[in-house]
Amino acid sequence: MGRSPCCSKVGLRRGPWSTKEDTLLANYITQNGEGQWRSLPKKADLMRCGKSCRLRWMNYLRPGIKRGNISEDEExxxxxxxxxxxxxxxxxxxRLPGRTDNEIKNYWNxxxxxxxxxAAAPHKDLPHLATKPTKHKKPTPAKHKKPTPNPLPPIDDAAPPKAKVCVPKPIRVSSAFSRSNSYDSLASNSDAAYVPEKDLSFPPVPWPPIFELDGDYGGADDFLDGGFILPVLNHSDSISSDVNMLEQVYEEYLQLL
DNA sequence: AAGCTGCCCAACCGCAACATG
DNA sequence: TCATGTTGCGGTTGGGCAGCT
Known part of the structure; x- marks a missing residue:
């Protein structure tokens, strides 16, 4: 769309995927597994670039994908x-079973x-969120900007000092812990606590127990990359202690990094 | 009914990290 | 260690649609 096509995609199809293409891609990956995206289109008889195939699979065709209706807990x-x-x-x-990064990013934006x-009033849980969150910007004439090393919104002066002033530089999650490898593989040999909707055209992929869907996400067994287990948040605690818990958790997360 | 406007989200892009030789 | 190829991520775009005038 506006930009010049990536790779050497001359002659390759672009834009929305047809049902036929979806079927071809899904069938191929079902039989041969993920990976080899570069050569996949040729093997699967698709006139798409590998990147496009990967994106389509990850964001739409992958088993266990939930679409729409983001619950309050998830939000x-x-x-x-x-x-x-x-x-x-x-x-x-x-951390959100069945949700894709693209969907969350879109939902956020x-x-x-x-x-x-x-929300005029500061977010009672996370006051810093009342400040300018990252906004979908107008296209910049400059080249694609690198992701900001510190993507956190600025700290509001009026807000209580937050522990996290810096965030670890966005690094690529190692393949050992990538979503496709970590969750899916974890899920494949773990007891499923979460079972996606039944009307999927693919067998549901169980996700590890991220949080208890008991109507209050506060009772969460969250964990971060590297198998770091976050303590269960006690939702009967006050909001401030909840925030403190997050900060504490974050500190531990940094140390582990 | 037709035109306009703004929103949503699927898909694209460039770049950096990772993998391999 | 370096060069080259591949993969994954986050930012961005624009087509399509709903709501409004």
Whole structure:
């Protein structure tokens, strides 16, 4: 769209995927597994670039993908994780069973940003969110900017000092802990606590127990990359202690990094 | 009914990290 | 250690649609 095509895609199809293409891709990956994206289109008889195939699979065709209807629990979790991790959508998505980074990113940019902006009063849980969150910017004439090393929103002077002033430089999650490898593989040999909707065209992929869906996400067994287990948040605690817990958790997370 | 406007989200892009030789 | 190829991530775009005038 505006830009010149990546790779050497001359002659390759672009734009929305047809049902036929979806079927071809899904069938191929079902039979041969993920990976080898570069050569996949040729083998699967698709006139697409590997990148496009990967994206389509990850964001749409992959088993266990949930679409739409982001619950309040999920929304709350997104807000909290964004406060903790910044714009690291893939990490955030990793905590939300069946959600993709793209969907969360879109949800953040469309719904949550609006919500947070319209909230005149500071977010009671995470006051820093009342400040300018990252906003979908107008296209910059400059080249694609590198992701900000510190994606956290600026700290509001009026807000209580937050422990996290810096965030670890966004690094690529090692393959050992990537979503496709970590969760899916974990899930394949773990007891499923979460079972996606039944009307999937693919067998549901169980996800590890991220949080108890008991109507209050506060009772969360969250964990970060590297098998770091976050303590269970006691939702009967006060909000401030909840925030303290997040900060404490974040400190431990930094140390582990 | 037609035109306009703004929003949503699937898909694209460039870049950096990772893998391999 | 370096060069080259591949993969994954986050930012951005724009087509399509709903709501409004």
């Amino acid at each position: 709350d979790l997104i807000v909290r994780l964004h406060g903790l991790l910044g714009n690291r959508w893939s990490l955030i998505a990793g 469309t719904h949550l940003l609006k919500k947070l902006n319209s």
